[in-house]
Amino acid sequence: MTIQWFPGHMAKARRQVTEKLKLIDIVYELVDARIPQSSRNPMIDEIVTNKPRVVLLNKADKADKAITNEWLRYYEEKGIAAIAIDAQSGKGLNQILTVSKELLKEKFDRMRAKGIKNPRAIRAMIVGIPNVGKSTLINRLAHKNIAKTGDRPGVTQAQQWIKVGKELELLDTPGILWPKFEDELVGYKLATTGAIKDTILNLQDVAVYALRFLTASYPNRLQERYDLPHIPEEIVDLFDEIGKRRGCLLSGGIIDYDKTAELVLREIRGDRLGVLTFEKPYEEKVEAE
Numbered sequence: 001m002t003i004q005w006f007p008g009h010m011a012k013a014r015r016q017v018t019e020k021l022k023l024i025d026i027v028y029e030l031v032d033a034r035i036p037q038s039s040r041n042p043m044i045d046e047i048v049t050n051k052p053r054v055v056l057l058n059k060a061d062k063a064d065k066a067i068t069n070e071w072l073r074y075y076e077e078k079g080i081a082a083i084a085i086d087a088q089s090g091k092g093l094n095q096i097l098t099v100s101k102e103l104l105k106e107k108f109d110r111m112r113a114k115g116i117k118n119p120r121a122i123r124a125m126i127v128g129i130p131n132v133g134k135s136t137l138i139n140r141l142a143h144k145n146i147a148k149t150g151d152r153p154g155v156t157q158a159q160q161w162i163k164v165g166k167e168l169e170l171l172d173t174p175g176i177l178w179p180k181f182e183d184e185l186v187g188y189k190l191a192t193t194g195a196i197k198d199t200i201l202n203l204q205d206v207a208v209y210a211l212r213f214l215t216a217s218y219p220n221r222l223q224e225r226y227d228l229p230h231i232p233e234e235i236v237d238l239f240d241e242i243g244k245r246r247g248c249l250l251s252g253g254i255i256d257y258d259k260t261a262e263l264v265l266r267e268i269r270g271d272r273l274g275v276l277t278f279e280k281p282y283e284e285k286v287e288a289e
């Protein structure tokens with residue numbers, strides 16, 4: 001599902017996240033490990049001001065491991081807690097509680113100092129753009145431990161908490177933030193990884209971005225996948241070579257560029273070119289807004 005973001009939607013989303021912030025101790029910001037910058041909404045820094053935050057680099061199974069490690073080092077240098085996870089298989093999830101406890105130690109120590117012998121569980125919420133894996137993560141952590149708060153008349157919206165062991169409780173509905181794709185490159189990265197629907201951007205433009213990226217960053221994999229003796233300089237020639245080899249043809253043997261674009265994107269998303277990361281920390285374009 002892709003949400004079309006209009007100013008009204010954005011304001012509502014922001015309000016919903018802000019409301020829920022009052023209920024929790026810590027925020028888990030879910031991003032896509034393949035595009036950690038482009039899959040976050042920079043507004044989150046304004047929205048989440050007074051709660052500690054952990055960045056969860058999700059879908060790490062689909063990302064280039066060496067670059068994921070670079071990202072983890074980057075966050076560490078910036079003093080931001082970050083963990084690489086795979087919400088689908090559950091990899092890395094046990095670190096979440098450990099890191100949360102460290103970040104909230106002072107707060108809970110203060111509670112104990114006030115005489116609270118058994119402080120309550122840590123309360124957390126997940127925020128992120130659509131398709132980043134929020135529901136998958138919640139389901140994975142839940143193990144059916146959904147603690148129903150029940151309907152309370154008069155309460156506008158009863159929040160439900162999911163118990164994750166004894167020490168952590170998660171709001172059952174995540175905070176949804178809008179992707180920020182005013183920047184063309186951000187849009188292409190979101191589309192290439194499948195975070196936004198293919199109807200939003202021109203598919204051929206997205207494939208042009210993806211093929212240029214592969215040519216620059218993973219040339220060997222591109223050559224290997226499509227049996228290319230060399231990578232043509234002109235992008236149209238590259239489309240021709242791939243289309244020809246894969247039988248993406250219109251009548252008369254003309255290359256079908258739409259079909260070629262679709263094929264390339266499908267193969268990238270299906271990890272047929274191996275695991276890929278589309279942006280590195282400290283890249284000039286990454287920092288550009």
Ligand code: GDP
Binds near residue numbers: 060086
């Ligand atoms: P939400 O919109 O943020 O709630 O995203 P979903 O939880 O619906 O996930 C979007 C898609 O990403 C689904 O097809 C999930 O199966 C997939 N997904 C989520 N987490 C992971 C992960 O860690 N690894 C992989 N490979 N896929 C994931």
